[in-house]
Amino acid sequence: MNKGQLIDQVAAELGDSKASASRAVEAVIHSITxxxxxxxxxxxxxxGTFTKKNRAARTGRNPSTGEPMQIRASTTVGFKPSASLKETL
Amino acid sequence: MNKGQLIDQVAAELGDSKASASRAVEAVIHSITxxxxxxxxxxxxxxGTFTKKNRAARTGRNPSTGEPMQIRASTTVGFKPSASLKETL
DNA sequence: GATCGATCAACTGCCCCTTGTTCATGTTGG
DNA sequence: CCAACATGAACAAGGGGCAGTTGATCGATC
Structure with missing residues (x-):
């Protein structure tokens, strides 16, 4: 599913226009962000729960060359699905 | 942020009622699901990208007793944040 | 009030992340 | 609708981080 298909389904669920659904999708994603x-x-x-995670710098590998390299500290986003989401699948 | 706060922010972004924002949030989450x-x-x-993942059965540990135990095969949801989401944080 | 989510313990298999390239897909404004 | 542009997926090796288990408790949410 891509964003266009998501908007289609949201429009169907809301019984509203695709433009309106598009704004809803944008607003929800932007608010989560x-x-x-x-x-x-x-x-x-x-x-589920989205969590901002700080990852410390660490040593990784450049897969192209095999050389060790330093991966800078970074911020990423984790997602933990809820039990009921997993049961839905 | 919890769901109520999310709905508040979506309502503000859409310039619409909380009831309408609540329906939007529900529709988006349900459609993603x-x-x-x-x-x-x-x-x-x-x-980012949500992905359904099947995890094979494996041996884990019951943390209460320390005994090894079998973790059944399961289905879960992974989330890979996009580069631009990470840059936003 | 009932349900859901977070936390914690020990352990181990799975996943993240790096560079560079290529290709496919997706988005969006005209 | 479509073209131009942006984004995402895939892949390589290796090591650190994370998921998932049970059971209990507490807090938050519906």
Whole structure:
């Protein structure tokens, strides 16, 4: 499923236009993004929890050359699916 | 951020009521859930990709007793954040 | 009030992340 | 609708981080 298909399904579920569904999808994704950014986590009961994670610098490997290289400290996003999401699948 | 706060922010972004925002959030989450279920992945460009993952049975540990135990095969959901989501944080 | 989520313990298989390249796919504004 | 552009997926080797287990408790949410 891509964004266009997601918008289609949201429009069907809301019984609304695709333009309106598109705005809804944008607003939801943008709000989740801001929640992760500002609060470090977003919990959606029954779906899962997004968590901002800081990863320390570490030594990795350049797969092209095989040489060890330093991977800089970074920030990423984890997602823990809720039990009921997993049961839905 | 919890779901109520998410709905608040979506309502602000859409300039709409909380009830309407709540329906939008529900529709988006439900549509993502269905996309994961039916297509095994949902890609939202600029946010990330949800992927249905099948995990084989394996041996784990009961942390209560220390005894080895068999973890059944299961289905879970992975999330790979997009590069631009990570840059946003 | 019932349900869900977070936390914790020990252990181990799976996953993340690096560079560079290529190709495919997706998005969006005209 | 479509073209231009952007984004994502895949792959290589290796090591650190994470998922998942049970059971209990507590807090939050619906």
């Amino acid at each position: 801001n929640g992760i950014k500002e609060d470090s986590n977003v919990t959606i009961v029954g779906f | 269905n996309g994961i279920k039916e297509d095994s992945n949902v890609t939202i460009v600029g946010f």
